[in-house]
Amino acid sequence: MDNPFRPSAGATPPQILGRAGLLDEFDYGLTLGSGAPGLLTIFTGARGIGKTVMLGAAHDLARSHGWAVISETATDGFMGRIGESMRQLADELGTGPQVRRITAIAAAGFSVTTQLPPERQVAWRSIGETLLRLLDARDTGLIITVDEIHAADRSELAQLAANIQHFIQDQLPIGLVFAGLPSAVSDLLNEGVATFLRRADKIDLHAAAVRDVEASFAETFTAAGFQVTPDLVRQSAGATGGYPFLIQLVGYFLWREAEVNDGILSARAVERAIEAAHRRNARTVIEAALSTISPKDLDFLRAMAQDDGPTAAGDIGLRLGAKTNLVANYRVRLLAAGLIEPAGHGKVTFAIPGLRRYLLSRPS
Ligand SMILES: Nc1ncnc2c1ncn2[C@@H]1O[C@H](COP(=O)(O)OP(=O)(O)OP(=O)(O)O)[C@@H](O)[C@H]1O
Ligand SMILES: [Mg+2]
Structure with missing residues (x-):
């Protein structure tokens, strides 16, 4: 059986998760x-x-x-x-x-x-x-x-x-x-x-439920005759956050690990697959999205990355030493670029999974 996962833009995945009834x-x-x-x-x-x-x-x-x-x-x-x-x-x-x-x-x-x-x-x-x-x-x-x-x-x-x-x-x-x-x-x-x-x-459209990803991974790997513990399946599903592109990437790299290890997925192999998936996500989705924005926009994102969750516009202004209307301008641009999204009460958060981690790992 060939690797069924499709981590590629627009490619039909083996199972369309979390979209029941939408059509x-x-x-x-x-x-x-x-x-x-x-x-x-x-x-x-x-x-x-x-x-x-x-x-x-x-x-x-x-x-x-x-x-x-x-x-x-x-x-x-x-x-x-x-x-x-x-x-x-x-x-x-x-x-x-x-x-x-x-x-x-x-x-x-x-x-x-x-x-x-x-x-x-x-x-x-x-x-x-x-x-x-x-x-x-x-x-x-x-x-x-x-x-x-x-x-x-x-x-x-x-x-x-x-x-x-x-x-x-x-x-x-x-x-x-x-x-x-x-x-x-x-x-x-x-x-x-x-x-x-x-x-x-x-x-x-939003991320799929992680438990659906877990069930789907379990089903796919069992059908392929791979050996993997339920805990490792849960860990792999969790690492996707239910985010469709990451579901395909993690599934794809897990499959590759299984192929080269006689169908056995060890804890170490699962870790490697998850790392590879996040690296690929960073290279494709994140870097492509960042390549379209200005250095000032990037400063705005870095200011956001200092928080663990959503950031208030006022805090961004303080961290950048920028005026309210300037902050508002960046906010509008980044929203339109699909990099951030509103998170209630004048707050914003990252719209792309892994973006915060990426920014923190590469300080300016
Ligand atoms: N419901 C889903 N369940 C599992 N995988 C999915 C689902 N929807 C999409 N995927 C997978 O996620 C990836 C991204 O899908 P797609 O290209 O449709 O996203 P998009 O929103 O159009 O992205 P972009 O904004 O970059 O155009 C593909 O690899 C696809 O196979
Ligand atoms: Mg698209």
Whole structure:
């Protein structure tokens, strides 16, 4: 049996933990069709929490209901790419002269870097309508998923939202599932870029329960015939904190240890696996996240790391010798970057597991 763990961005894990029922409303929406509330869903959560995996699960569910799916990432030009995919789908489905005419117009190409020029927008909408009517006639519809929505160009997103809203008004079978970092997404919704998106079902993803991780590890290792004590399984599960990326990393390195030790996981091997997992988490998630911030932002994080738990904004100001409004600015930036999250009563805490430990282990 091959190593089943998948510590890689967006990769479908062997077991999706802690997400029971989250797609029920969406699933129900697929049976209802146009205008069902579950067909407008936004997943938010910290880096590595499993947003992309949820988009993939929505994707699979939609396909199992016979719906067409277009999945995109919100880098510049996503509207054009969605338009191009819609044209291809309509081409595959439609045969009549009407469809041929419309797809011919659209075939002029949507490949632009950011916003669509007005005449392309008209083509986008008519190709969308054509496709949705074809799907409607087959009693199915179209699901569009857009990942990393926090990075979207605002006017492009506004265009997409306006068109989708128009389709919904026309009772066409369309669904939209987004994923992005929490604060950035709430800013996006509050900015009024696309007011109708505020009605979307917002699902904030959190870590899975450690006991579920424990049960899953126990099951996986028993099935593989590995020998490991319940205590070591509990220790391994605890080391993940229920955080999805760490679940995959710890599981992956445990598996590797078992492979080279004749299926026996000793206490020493489990420790090595946990260490390797945390190192990899630091190198990938943490360093990638830190590489996007300024030295001042980093000072803010270091000031936070002095506490064992959530930090009050006032304390950060004191430690940095900075004014309140300056601290507030950093706070907003770091929230949007998904590095910190609110922890009640004006406090903030780290949004990425292991970040505090990482900062403490590398003093400036
Ligand atoms: N519910 C889950 N149970 C177990 N493992 C999961 C779960 N969800 C995701 N994973 C695993 O966690 C890792 C991160 O998942 P994913 O890439 O979906 O996170 P993300 O939130 O999209 O991260 P990013 O913000 O970096 O894009 C992957 O290795 C994936 O296999
Ligand atoms: Mg992702």
